[in-house]
Structure formats: structure tokens, C-alpha cells
Amino acid sequence: MTRAIVIGGSRGIGKAISDSLVEIGFDVIATSKKDLDTSDLVSVKNFVNNHKDVDVLVLNTGGPPAKEFFSISEEEWQKYHNQLFLGFCIILKNISINEGGYIFLISSSVIKEPNPSLIISSAYRLAFSSVLKILSKNYAEKNISCINIAPGPINTARTKELIEDVKKYAKSLPMKRLGEPKEIGDFVGSIVQKKIKYLSGVVINFDGANSSCLF
Amino acid sequence: MTRAIVIGGSRGIGKAISDSLVEIGFDVIATSKKDLDTSDLVSVKNFVNNHKDVDVLVLNTGGPPAKEFFSISEEEWQKYHNQLFLGFCIILKNISINEGGYIFLISSSVIKEPNPSLIISSAYRLAFSSVLKILSKNYAEKNISCINIAPGPINTARTKELIEDVKKYAKSLPMKRLGEPKEIGDFVGSIVQKKIKYLSGVVINFDGANSSCLF
Amino acid sequence: MTRAIVIGGSRGIGKAISDSLVEIGFDVIATSKKDLDTSDLVSVKNFVNNHKDVDVLVLNTGGPPAKEFFSISEEEWQKYHNQLFLGFCIILKNISINEGGYIFLISSSVIKEPNPSLIISSAYRLAFSSVLKILSKNYAEKNISCINIAPGPINTARTKELIEDVKKYAKSLPMKRLGEPKEIGDFVGSIVQKKIKYLSGVVINFDGANSSCLF
Amino acid sequence: MTRAIVIGGSRGIGKAISDSLVEIGFDVIATSKKDLDTSDLVSVKNFVNNHKDVDVLVLNTGGPPAKEFFSISEEEWQKYHNQLFLGFCIILKNISINEGGYIFLISSSVIKEPNPSLIISSAYRLAFSSVLKILSKNYAEKNISCINIAPGPINTARTKELIEDVKKYAKSLPMKRLGEPKEIGDFVGSIVQKKIKYLSGVVINFDGANSSCLF
Numbered sequence: 001m002t003r004a005i006v007i008g009g010s011r012g013i014g015k016a017i018s019d020s021l022v023e024i025g026f027d028v029i030a031t032s033k034k035d036l037d038t039s040d041l042v043s044v045k046n047f048v049n050n051h052k053d054v055d056v057l058v059l060n061t062g063g064p065p066a067k068e069f070f071s072i073s074e075e076e077w078q079k080y081h082n083q084l085f086l087g088f089c090i091i092l093k094n095i096s097i098n099e100g101g102y103i104f105l106i107s108s109s110v111i112k113e114p115n116p117s118l119i120i121s122s123a124y125r126l127a128f129s130s131v132l133k134i135l136s137k138n139y140a141e142k143n144i145s146c147i148n149i150a151p152g153p154i155n156t157a158r159t160k161e162l163i164e165d166v167k168k169y170a171k172s173l174p175m176k177r178l179g180e181p182k183e184i185g186d187f188v189g190s191i192v193q194k195k196i197k198y199l200s201g202v203v204i205n206f207d208g209a210n211s212s213c214l215f
Numbered sequence: 216m217t218r219a220i221v222i223g224g225s226r227g228i229g230k231a232i233s234d235s236l237v238e239i240g241f242d243v244i245a246t247s248k249k250d251l252d253t254s255d256l257v258s259v260k261n262f263v264n265n266h267k268d269v270d271v272l273v274l275n276t277g278g279p280p281a282k283e284f285f286s287i288s289e290e291e292w293q294k295y296h297n298q299l300f301l302g303f304c305i306i307l308k309n310i311s312i313n314e315g316g317y318i319f320l321i322s323s324s325v326i327k328e329p330n331p332s333l334i335i336s337s338a339y340r341l342a343f344s345s346v347l348k349i350l351s352k353n354y355a356e357k358n359i360s361c362i363n364i365a366p367g368p369i370n371t372a373r374t375k376e377l378i379e380d381v382k383k384y385a386k387s388l389p390m391k392r393l394g395e396p397k398e399i400g401d402f403v404g405s406i407v408q409k410k411i412k413y414l415s416g417v418v419i420n421f422d423g424a425n426s427s428c429l430f
Numbered sequence: 431m432t433r434a435i436v437i438g439g440s441r442g443i444g445k446a447i448s449d450s451l452v453e454i455g456f457d458v459i460a461t462s463k464k465d466l467d468t469s470d471l472v473s474v475k476n477f478v479n480n481h482k483d484v485d486v487l488v489l490n491t492g493g494p495p496a497k498e499f500f501s502i503s504e505e506e507w508q509k510y511h512n513q514l515f516l517g518f519c520i521i522l523k524n525i526s527i528n529e530g531g532y533i534f535l536i537s538s539s540v541i542k543e544p545n546p547s548l549i550i551s552s553a554y555r556l557a558f559s560s561v562l563k564i565l566s567k568n569y570a571e572k573n574i575s576c577i578n579i580a581p582g583p584i585n586t587a588r589t590k591e592l593i594e595d596v597k598k599y600a601k602s603l604p605m606k607r608l609g610e611p612k613e614i615g616d617f618v619g620s621i622v623q624k625k626i627k628y629l630s631g632v633v634i635n636f637d638g639a640n641s642s643c644l645f
Numbered sequence: 646m647t648r649a650i651v652i653g654g655s656r657g658i659g660k661a662i663s664d665s666l667v668e669i670g671f672d673v674i675a676t677s678k679k680d681l682d683t684s685d686l687v688s689v690k691n692f693v694n695n696h697k698d699v700d701v702l703v704l705n706t707g708g709p710p711a712k713e714f715f716s717i718s719e720e721e722w723q724k725y726h727n728q729l730f731l732g733f734c735i736i737l738k739n740i741s742i743n744e745g746g747y748i749f750l751i752s753s754s755v756i757k758e759p760n761p762s763l764i765i766s767s768a769y770r771l772a773f774s775s776v777l778k779i780l781s782k783n784y785a786e787k788n789i790s791c792i793n794i795a796p797g798p799i800n801t802a803r804t805k806e807l808i809e810d811v812k813k814y815a816k817s818l819p820m821k822r823l824g825e826p827k828e829i830g831d832f833v834g835s836i837v838q839k840k841i842k843y844l845s846g847v848v849i850n851f852d853g854a855n856s857s858c859l860f
Contacts, residue, residue: 041289069350070308074256077301085338086292093285112860113642114345122349123300126644127342129859130329134337135284136854140819146854152843174785179843187844190835198799198824199832201854209781209791209846212543213643214556214774215430215757215860327645328857341859344644351639355604361639369628389570394628402629405620413582413609414617416639424566424576424631427758428858429559429771430542430645471719499780500738504686507731515768516722523715544775552779553730557772560759564767565714645860 001100001192004056006030007038007091012156013106014060016185021056024193033062038087039079048094055098056192059088060106063125066117066162077120084124089131100197101144104188105132109152109207112215118162129203136201145200147191152207154179175208216315216407219271221245222253222306227371228321229275231400236271239408248277253302254294263309270313271407274303275321278340281332281377292335299339304346315412316359319403320347324367324422327430333377344418351416360415362406367422369394390423431530431622434486436460437468437521442586443536444490446615451486454623459484463492468517469509478524485528486622489518490536493555496547496592507550514554519561530627531574534618535562539582539637542645548592559633566631575630577621582637584609605638646745646837649701651675652683652736657801658751659705661830666701669838678707683732684724693739700743701837704733705751708770711762711807722765729769734776745842746789749833750777754797754852757860763807774848781846790845792836797852799824820853 004021008014009030018030029051037043038061064080088105097103107125114122129148136146153159153169155178163169170178184206191199205211219236223229224245233245244266252258253276279295303320312318322340329337344363351361368374368384370393378384385393399421406414420426434451438444439460448460459481467473468491494510518535527533537555544552559578566576583589583599585608593599600608614636621629635641649666653659654675663675674696682688683706709725733750742748752770759767774793781791798804798814800823808814815823829851836844850856 069304069346069353072304072308074301074305077304081296081301085342086289086296089284089287089292090289093287111345112644114349114644116349116352119346119349123342123345126345127300127338130326130338130341131284131334133859134329134331134334137331137819138284140854141821143820154843174782175788175843175845176786183841183843186839187836187841190839190841191832194831194835196828196832196835198797198820198828198853199849199851200820201852201856202850203860204844204849205847206844207846208843209785211846214542214544214778215645215848327859329859348644352604355639356606358605367628389567390573390628390630391571398626398628401624402621402626405624405626406617409616409620411613411617411620413584413605413613413638414634414636415605416637416641417635418645419629419634420632421629422631423628424570426631429563429757429759430633430860499734499776499783502734502738504731504735507734511726511731515772516719516726519714519717519722520719523717541775544779546779546782549776549779553772553775556775557730557768560756560768560771561714561764564759564761564764567761568714 001055002027003054004028005051005054006058006060007036008060008062012158013151013154013181013184014058016181017058017188020185020189021192024189026056039083041082041087041090044087044090048091051095053096053098055101057095057097058104058106062158063118063121067120068117069119072120080120080124084121085128088128092135097139097144099142102192103139103144103146105148107148107150109150109205109211111150112213113211133201140200143197145197147199148203149184150203150205151179151184152210154181156181173208173210179206179208216270217242218269219243220266220269221273221275222251223275223277227373228366228369228396228399229273231396232273232403235400235404236407239404241271254298256297256302256305259302259305263306266310268311268313270316272310272312273319273321277373278333278336282335283332284334287335295335295339299336300343303343307350312354312359314357317407318354318359318361320363322363322365324365324420324426326365327428328426348416355415358412360412362414363418364399365418365420366394366399367425369396371396388423388425394421394423431485432457433484434458435481435484436488436490437466438490438492442588443581443584443611443614444488446611447488447618450615450619451622454619456486469513471512471517471520474517474520478521481525483526483528485531487525487527488534488536492588493548493551497550498547499549502550510550511554514551515558518558522565527569527574529572532622533569533574533576535578537578537580539580539635539641541580542643543641563631570630573627575627577629578633579614580633580635581609581614582640584611586611603638603640609636609638646700647672648699649673650696650699651703651705652681653705653707657803658796658799658826658829659703661826662703662833665830665834666837669834671701684728686727686732686735689732689735693736696740698741698743700746702740702742703749707803708763708766712765713762714764717765725765726769729766730773733773737780742784742789744787747837748784748789748791750793752793752795754795754850754856756795757858758856778846785845788842790842792844793848794829795848795850796824796829797855799826801826818853818855824851824853
């Protein structure tokens with residue numbers, strides 16, 4: 001196990017995961033939006049043509065701008081369907097994960113507690129979570145673990161875009177702060193380094209005790 | 216409250232709901248696939264142009280043929296994205312539900328326990344369940360209840376298509392039988408007739424004690 | 431099917447269910463706390479000695495006063511363990527449900543979204559929900575349906591005890607009002623009257639779109 | 646952070662966690678049943694009198710023998726209520742967790758997919774999961790993370806007791822094997838060592854892709 005692809009790996013959570021994998025000796029391809037734009041299926045197909053297999057795959061991508069249901073156009077649904085769902089399906093269909101490998105999905109806490117202004121994200125990230133859950137049983141036969149991390153409020157550029165007064169918001173959270181990308185990076189890095197394989201088919205909230213739902 | 220639209224109302228669960236609403240005095244437009252094909256957005260747009268508002272809307276549609284992930288084409292994802300998700304979004308965006316009305320979604324037990332051979336259905340019906348959950352809070356302001364019914368194995372043509380030996384399968388179920396469409400029809404009819412409104416934003420398994428998950 | 435027992439049937443939700451069952455022709459034993467106090471196992475044993483079997487059983491009981499974890503004594507845990515859990519287990523173990531019957535549990539929305547000041551209720555109502563889920567598969571063989579209704583904020587004496595300014599609170603809810611006990615009563619009555627049996631092993635939120643969790 | 650208590654730390658998952666914490670330099674008190682029997686509240690009280698505070702607390706205990714609902718006595722419910730629920734409550738009420746510390750609960754996959762022959766475990770482990778979820782918000786203020794790990798089939802003495810033909814059973818699992826206690830030990834050790842704090846208030850399935858529920 002030496003090679004990883006981290007989609008959306010140039011900043012935020014993706015970058016932290018990439019850094020963590022580099023630190024434990026991985027060769028990491030960390031894509032930015034200009035290398036691979038999952039909302040553009042041509043870009044996705046070019047990418048998969050150049051990457052046939054990998055040991056660790058991290059499926060991670062930014063979300064759409066905040067938007068309420070009644071203002072979303074058909075084209076927007078289709079674009080983000082590509083970005084958050086179909087692009088990832090094409091990647092999984094075409095890039096082979098090597099035996100003993102890992103697939104990490106960075107989804108969002110909105111998959112369990114859907115958010116009105118993030119309705120596109122809530123719906124499509126959830127849909128892909130179902131796909132990964134199903135595939136975890138297939139991949140298990142090749143000793144590949146599928147781990148869905150559902151971050152809550154993390155200290156990223158995106159959170160700053162979405163939240164007006166981040167400082168005030170952070171103080172309202174149970175831990176009085178946002179999560180740090182590095183915490184997720186370290187988490188992913190540790191699992192890979194320690195070869196923890198039985199953690200699979202799971203959705204892991206990563207939200208500093210912020211969610212209301214028991215599960 | 217006198218008018219209902221039941222999509223996919225010509226047979227199976229949809230027909231049973233339609234019958235039940237007729238019985239309690241509703242004027243029901245029960246569409247068949249030739250009246251409204253939700254996989255075809257032109258058909259959807261024609262439909263919404265002719266139906267501006269309604270009291271009770273039942274979102275119900277058949278699913279795709281059984282298919283494993285690695286054999287699904289991009290075109291199939293897109294088609295069923297329309298059929299199970301985007302078509303319904305366009306309908307909700309364009310057909311106004313009258314004050315005090317109801318939206319029923321007939322989804323599937325696969326939204327909670329995803330099924331490998333029904334992966335398309337598992338993913339997109341779940342995505343739309345998230346949309347309806349979010350909208351239930353908006354609709355609540357107009358006293359409109361949003362109820363997601365997630366049927367398990369029901370005695371429909373579709374179940375016969377999907378299951379080889381239905382008789383044997385039925386005997387393996389906790390109740391030793393499939394559910395009857397009429398049970399769901401009666402359930403929907405009773406809620407509407409009794410004007411039970413506080414049941415909203417809910418996913419109701421309807422599976423004869425068959426599911427494994429507590430929630 | 432003619433006989434029902436409604437525990438905690440003298441007021442609130444229990445009374446509404448009792449009224450609804452009487453209306454459809456049932457002989458209802460609606461117990462008050464002085465007839466049957468589920469926190470007192472002697473009282474429970476007396477009760478089950480006098481009631482060998484029934485068609486419809488409604489398991490319903492008030493909760494403990496609001497209390498934070500660190501102020502709860504061992505004796506209080508034990509008392510409410512009896513009231514919310516063990517008393518119901520003894521009842522189910524000793525009162526036989528007739529073929530084709532129903533068991534309704536009136537739990538609470540706190541089973542999915544636990545509430546700090548209702549921690550006792552959150553824990554023990556949830557524990558019993560697990561018991562009923564398991565038993566739903568056994569009871570299915572005798573065509574008995576087990577239905578767990580998880581009410582959110584309902585217009586009862588209890589809600590008035592727990593919430594300081596009920597009017598203001600009600601306005602903050604998605605439907606701008608509390609739920610009415612009669613809505614739950616009518617819901618239960620309809621299911622029984624229509625002999626809807628395939629609804630079993632299910633937890634049904636009844637909270638006017640108030641919960642955050644998708645499921 | 647140097648001191649840990651691992652309840653049930655003399656074998657199985659508890660021992661693996663203890664070993665892992667020792668390896669990263671912790672002083673670990675790993676109790677066996679003769680040091681601390683959580684089913685015996687006197688034993689619990691003695692224990693908490695001798696341990697006022699700690700950095701990392703691991704709540705872990707064996708379950709009761711397999712037993713169906715209708716054969717469980719009142720005394721058994723009470724005993725295991727102590728063992729799986731009340732004993733842990735007394736421990737949390739009396740042992741202070743130091744700032745920046747951790748509470749790990751080792752529960753079970755039966756909390757989400759209840760198991761008929763493990764009904765006691767299903768109910769009470771779930772009840773305590775609700776308690777820990779609630780407390781995670783309190784503990785967050787002191788930067789203490791609460792992590793509930795819900796193991797599926799793990800290679801322990803207990804699994805061998807519960808399953809007749811373990812080898813055959815293992816082959817039926819998605820990964821064709823049981824999980825190893827060391828995987829959970831390493832997981833816990835890594836989180837503590839890397840000081841990953843934002844993982845809190847979470848239930849983490851640890852079951853090798855075996856569960857059916859999406860969440």
C-alpha cells in the first residue's frame with residue numbers, strides 16, 4: 001500500500017487527509033478542481049482514463065452554494081447530481097481499488113440531519129452514502145474497507161462562506177470551536193497506518209457532539 | 216379538501232391509494248405511465264402545466280429493473296435520477312398544495328436498508344426522502360403534512376418481477392405473507408379522512424416487522 | 431376483536447386512544463395510576479393476575495420529572511426502570527395478546543433525539559422500544575402488529591408541566607401548535623378499525639415535522 | 646494525559662484496548678470481573694470510592710447469556726440492568742474525567758439491529774448509549790470526547806460462546822472473518838495518541854460491513 005488519490009485534496013479537509021497520508025509514506029495524488037471537476041463528466045472520464053487503480057481513494061468534494069428548494073433550477077440539480085453523485089459513481093466503476101485498500105467518503109452531517117439551505121448537498125451526499133454502504137459488502141471480499149466520514153462544522157473556507165459570524169457560531173457549539181481539518185486527516189491516516197480493516201460500511205459523524213440524533 | 220393526484224395510480228399501491236381516496240369522496244386524478252412518465256422531464260413539464268394545485272398529492276412511481284452497480288450505465292443513472300428524484304422535484308416546485316393538504320411519498324424499505332440489486336432505487340428514493348423531510352418544515356406553515364411511507368414486500372406486479380418464488384419468499388417473512396396494497400391505501404385514506412395533521416416529516420416503515428433496524 | 435387495555439388511559443394521549451377505541455365499539459379498560467402503577471411491580475403483578483388476555487394493548491405511561499443526569503439517584507433510576515421498562519416487560523410476559531391483535535407503545539420523540547433534562551425517559555423508553563422491535567417478529571406469527579408511536583410536543587398536562595411558556599413554545603414549532611391527543615387517538619383507532627396489520631415493527635414519529643433526524 | 650481505566654480490561658476487546666493504551670505510555674488500570682463486577686452495585690461503589698478521576702475511561706463489560714424474552718425473569722432484568730446500565734451510570738456520576746480526556750463505550754451492533762436472543766443486551770446497551778449521547782454535550786465543555794464503539798462479530802471468547810460453528814459463521818461474513826480485538830484496540834489508541842477530539846457524541850459501527858442499516 002503506497003498510492004493514494006485524494007479528490008479535492010488541494011485544500012480544507014482533503015488537503016489535511018493528503019498531508020496525513022504523505023506523512024505515513026504514501027505517494028498521494030491530491031487533485032484540485034482544475035485537475036478534476038466532478039461536476040463535469042468529461043473531466044471525470046479523462047481522470048479515470050489516467051488512473052486505473054489505487055490503494056487508498058478519498059472521495060471528497062465541495063458542495064454547492066446555499067440555496068432553498070424553490071429557487072433551484074433543473075440545471076443546478078443536474079450539475080450537482082454530477083458533482084456529488086454521478087462523478088463518484090463513474091470513478092468507482094472505473095478505478096480499481098487494490099486488495100487491502102480503503103475508500104473514504106467525506107460526506108457531511110447533513111446526510112442524517114438534512115439542512116434546508118443545503119438541500120442539494122443533503123440529498124445527493126446521502127444518495128451516494130447509500131451506494132457506498134451497498135458496495136462495502138462487495139469490497140469486503142477484497143479486504144477493502146469503505147468508511148464514510150460525515151463532518152459537522154469544520155474550520156474550512158467553505159464554513160466561512162456558509163456562516164456569517166463564524167466566531168459567534170463556533171462559541172455556540174458544544175466544544176466551543178469548529179473541528180480542525182487536521183483531526184480528520186489524522187483520523188484517516190491512523191486507520192490506514194494501523195491497517196484497521198474491520199471498520200467498514202460505517203458512517204462516522206465527526207461533529208464535536210453537535211448532532212441531535214442518537215445514531 | 217376534495218381533489219387528489221396519485222402518480223402511478225393505475226395499479227399496485229398507487230391504485231389502492233386512489234381507490235381509498237375515491238371512497239372517501241375525493242376527485243382523484245390517478246396517472247398511469249402514459250399520462251405522466253416521471254423519467255421524461257418533458258412529460259413532467261406538460262403535466263405540471265395542466266395541474267396548478269391540489270389538496271392531496273401522492274408521489275409514487277415504479278422502480279428500475281434490478282441491476283448491480285458495476286453494470287449500470289451513465290444513461291441509466293440519469294434516467295432514474297429523473298424518474299425517482301428530479302421529476303418529483305419539478306412536480307413539487309410547480310404544483311401548489313392547498314392549505315391543510317397532504318403530500319404522501321411512497322418510497323421503499325431500501326431507503327433504510329439499502330439493497331445491492333436495487334441500488335438505483337436505494338440511492339434516489341433516499342435522496343428524495345431527504346428533500347421531503349426538509350420541505351415538511353416549510354409545508355407545516357400551511358398546515359400541509361408530508362408523510363413518507365416506506366413499504367417492504369407488498370403484493371404487487373413489481374414484487375413478482377423482482378422475486379423468483381414469491382410464495383416461498385412470502386412464507387419466509389415474519390407475517391408469512393406479503394403486505395396488501397389495500398393496507399397502504401386504507402392507511403392513507405384514514406389519515407386524510409380523519410384530518411390527522413401532526414403526522415408529518417416522518418418516514419413510516421410498512422413492512423410487516425421485516426426490517427432489522429430499530430429505526 | 432372487542433377488548434382493549436389502555437394503560438395510562440385516564441388522561442392525555444391514553445385517554446384519547448381509549449375514547450377512539452370505545453367509539454369503534456371496543457370494550458376498553460383504561461387504567462389510571464391508582465388502578466395500575468407501572469413503577470410498582472406489586473401493582474403490576476396484581477394487574478396481570480386479573481387480565482389474562484386482550485385484543486389490543488396500549489402501553490402508555492407518564493414520564494418522570496425533568497432531571498439532569500448528575501442529580502439522579504440510584505433509587506430514581508430503579509423506580510423509573512420499573513415504570514418505563516420492567517413493568518411493561520412483565521405485562522407483555524403475562525398478558526396474552528389474541529391472534530390478530532395489536533400492541534401500541536406510546537414512547538416519545540426523545541428515543542431518537544435524546545433530551546438532557548429527560549434523560550431517564552430517553553434511556554428507558556428507548557430500551558423498551560428495542561424490546562418491542564424484537565418481539566414484533568414473534569408476534570407477527572400470530573398476526574399481531576406492534577406499533578411504536580413516538581410523540582413530539584403534544585397538548586397534554588405533562589407538556590404544560592415541562593414547558594414554561596407553552597404558548598410561546600407552540601408558536602416556535604413548525605406547525606405553530608402542539609399536537610392534539612385526539613390526532614393520536616384517531617390514528618390508533620383507524621388502524622385498528624381498518625385492520626391494517628402490515629404496519630408492524632415500526633417506530634412512528636408523531637411530531638408535526640419537528641424532529642431534525644431524517645429517520 | 647497519562648491515566649486510564651479500562652473496565653473489563655482483562656480479556657477480549659477490553660484487553661486489546663488496555664494493551665494499546667499501555668503501548669502509547671498510559672498507566673492503565675484494567676479491571677477484571679473480580680476487581681469490579683458492574684452487576685453488583687456494592688462492587689461498583691467500592692470501585693468509585695477508590696478512583697476519583699481519570700483521563701481515559703473505557704466502559705466495557707460482557708453481556709448476559711443468550712436468552713429469549715419470555716424466559717427472562719424479573720431478577721435477571723434487574724441484574725443486567727445493573728451490569729449494562731446502572732453500574733456505568735454510577736461510575737460516570739462518581740469518577741471525574743479530566744479536562745481533555747475521553748470516555749469510550751464498547752456497546753454492540755445490537756443497539757441498532759436488535760437481536761432476539763440478545764434482547765437484554767440490545768435493550769440496556771442501547772439505553773446507556775442514549776445516556777452517553779446526552780452527556781457528550783456536557784463533557785464537550787471540558788473538551789472530553791465521548792465515543793461509542795458498536796462492535797459486530799469480534800474474535801472473542803464471548804463470540805465463541807454465542808455461536809456454535811464460529812468458523813462457518815466467519816466465512817458467512819462480508820470480510821470472511823471475525824474482527825480482531827486488536828483492531829479496536831489500535832483504533833482507540835490512535836484516537837487518544839493523536840488527540841483527535843472532535844470525534845464525539847458518535848456511535849461507530851465496527852462490524853466489517855456486516856450491518857444492513859445505512860446508519
